[in-house]
Amino acid sequence: MKTFLKILLACLLAATADAKEIKLLNVSYDPTRELYQDYNAAFTRYWKAKTGDDVVVSQSHGGSGKQALSVVNGLEADVVTLALAYDIDAIARQGQLLPADWQKRLPDNSTPYTSTIVFLVRKGNPKHIKDWDDVVKPGVVVVTPNPKTSGGARWNFLAAWAYALDQYGHDETKARDFVARLYKNVPVLDSGARGATTTFVERGIGDVLLAWENEAHLALKEFGADKFEIVTPSESILAEPPVAVVDKVAKKHGTTELAKAYLEYLYSDEGQEIAARNFYRPRNETIAAKYAGQFSQTKLVTVDEVFEGWQKAQKKFFSDGGVFDQIYQPE
Amino acid sequence: MKLKQLAITMLAGLLAAVPAFAGDGDATNSTTEAEIEALKKEVQELSRKVQILEQQREAAQPAATDTNREQIQALDQKVRILERQRELDKEDAVAAAKTRPLIRLDSSGFTLGSADTNFVINLHGQVQLDSRTFFDDHNLVNSGFLLRRARPIVSGTVFHDFDFMFVPDFGGSTVQIQDAYLNYRYRSELQLQGGKFKSSVGLEQLQSDLYTFFNERSLVTDLVPNRDLGVELHGDLLGGVASYAAGIFDGAPDYNGTTFNSDSDNDKAFAGRLFLQPLKTTDLNALRGLGLGLGGSYEDDHNGASGLTPGYTTDGQQKFFSYSAGVVANGTHWRLSPQAYYYYGPFGLLGEYVVSDQQVSRTTAPLGSADLQNTAWEISGGWVLTGEDASYNGVTPKHLFDPRNGQWGAWQVVGRYEELKVDDKAFSSTLPFAVSTASASAARAWSVGLNWYLNRNFRVNASFSHTTFSGYTGTFPAVPAQPENVLFTRLQLAF
Secondary structure: OHHHHHHHHHHHHHHHHOOOOEEEEEEEEHHHHHHHHHHHHHHHHHHHHHHOOOEEEEEEEEOHHHHHHHHHOOOOOOEEEOOOHHHHHHHHHHHOOOOOOHHHOOHHHHOOEEEOEEEEEEOOOOOOOOOHHHHOOOOOOEEOOOOOOOHHHHHHHHHHHHHHHHHOOOOHHHHHHHHHHHHHOOOOOOOOHHHHHHHHHHOOOOOEEEEEHHHHHHHHHHHOOOOEEEEOOOEEEOEOOOEEEOHHHHHHHOOHHHHHHHHHHHHOHHHHHHHHHOOOEEOOHHHHHHOHHHOOOOEEEOHHHHHOOHHHHHHHHHOOOOHHHHHOOOO | OHHHHHHHHHHHHHHHHHHHHHOOOHHHHHHHHHHHHHHHHHHHHHHHHHHHHHHHHHHHHHHHHHHHHHHHHHHHHHHHHHHHHHHHHHHHHHHHHHHOOEEEEEOOEEEEEOOOOOOEEEEEEEEEEEEEEEEOOOOOOOOEEEEEEEEEEEEEEEOOOEEEEEEEEOOOOOOEEEEEEEEEEEEOOEEEEEEEEEOOOOHHHHOOOOOOOOOOOOHHHHHOOOEEEEEEEEEEEHHHOEEEEEEEEOOOOOOOOOOOOOOOOOOOEEEEEEEEOOOOOOOOHHHOOEEEEEEEEEEEEEEEHHHOOOOEEOOOOOEEEOOOOOEEEEEEEEEEEEEEEEEEOOEEEEEEEEEEEEEEEEOOOOOEEEEEEEEEEEEEEEEEOOOOOOOOOOOOOOOOOEHHHOEOOEEEEEEEEEEEEOOHHHHOOOOOOOOOOOOOOEEEEEEEEEEEEOOOOEEEEEEEEEEEEEOOOOOOOOHHHOOEEEEEEEEEEEO
């Protein structure tokens, strides 16, 4: 009997021994594909040099809200790098996969880089779009994704709302009317920022794309500065896309140490350089200064300043029956 | 352009008319000049009007073009938006399909599953309605119909890697749980199964009831264990070229139609099997279907009477051998079963040899023990007349039974020869473990049959089996006293 059990155990161990391969799944939002392709290559080199281990990082991209829901529903992400803190909060709250105070575990509220919202318009700016007021004019076709599923779209919405509040003396009714007029100009809602870029750039729809700054620069780089222009509005929002280890999944996979290192390396000089090269605004001041020329200076407000944090903003604007549902009427 | 052409034409006409007037003499000169002046004025007026009209038209044209261009652009945008919306709707539909639960009803039964297939449940079953007609049996056995098997089957998967199966059987005279097990699939090469299931020894026994050549398995199955309770490590290697199973079980006697759901002693049995299909993945088509294996079991069995077979039975399920009262299992019990099959096109062949070696004792005078070695072998084969491929997992008709369209399913002829021999020591005159007046020491049988596969779910069998016995010295009539001749039929529904 004992011999049999020993043989059984030996077979099990033998079968599992060759299965060891360090894999990491990074579930991210839509426009970070290029950033993390570059970053993963750098990190795997760094990790190999440090530990001798090979690591294979897989990426999953989509609308930030959808991605968060997928993780809650069982997508086994070792780390999440999403568009906004609320989506990681949802994973903590609904999935119980990481602690509620996850944002305190890394510097800068676990946001190693930032971005903002700008306008991408067609070359020559035929509709003369200079600021948010031009975006809401009748006849201007605006492309922006669905705030229900896209983190970028929520930043777009809040940036417009913040601008309107400033313009109308913090009159909520006027701000609501302003944003309602904006969405009246939106003929189609993609589920994520990359889809919206496709709609505007490749499908030739619309006069202006409300875009992540990094996404707008990428479109310019990939499709040509002779076709598009970036317009920076007089006021926008400081978008802070956070990152976190999904504790329970990483523990299950035995990748906790690796996952932590993966995110911490985003704050390294190399990580910050890669972020900047991909048009994200680095936190590191030296590197930020080095790349200052590629980012326009404009007034940036934060979600905490204007909307008292993501929880309130989400509930007020984007929950079922919220402001967005009230003002957006698909044709 | 038309106005300009008109003016030029008129001018040309007027100029052409001038020489005609010039030839009429001085008296008419002043009149002519006046007329020319008038015409000149008229031409100038016409030119002016033409010029004005052209200017008006040129002024109107750009405005009209700009309007059209805007309209075209607006229409183009609308078309693009509609096309994009259609794309997004399609993407949404695909995404929705990925989360839509699986609901399917087909020849494999009713299947419900989660969209990611991590959770699946199958409801299926089998019903076998048999008839057995005995000839020249001197009314020892009842001929008639019987519900041989009636099994609702629930199987499925939870959390992707955990399979389960539950098979009760309402056929026969008692309700039994045939299979009830859980299986963890780490990978196809390494799986761990626990519960009640077929012990991995006999090739024919391991073949599903749905696919055997004949209604009843052969005499070799009398010597292998039926379902048993235990835990087994198993898997397929090299894409099915090799499969293995090794497990620890409560221990089961030689074939017993009735299975148990608990153990009656502390002894445990080890059972295992290695089966190879060495040419399965090669280009040698004629040998791909060759399979060779070896199954075996070992148990130190001191389980008294329940460790012994309740008796060996014929094709007609009549007992022709049993141990005498007071004989018990008392020592090692091992089995070895070299086995093989070969399938090529419509041809199928299955052969198996079994030796079952068991230490037995008498608990009544004369006391004593012996190591008895009973053996059996069989070879069975079939040919699918309609050309379909034969296989260990049955025949799938190319043309489903549909007489309205002249389709008749698949037809197969089958044949079998089998023998079982009880160790001579069992009938020892000084230390007998069985008596020849009650049991035969050997049985030999041949069978022929015809199987009709109407479709994947419905099958009809008819076969005849002739069994002869040796070593019986008892009274007449008795089961082993004369040959057994049985005509079998079966209606089988499986889904």
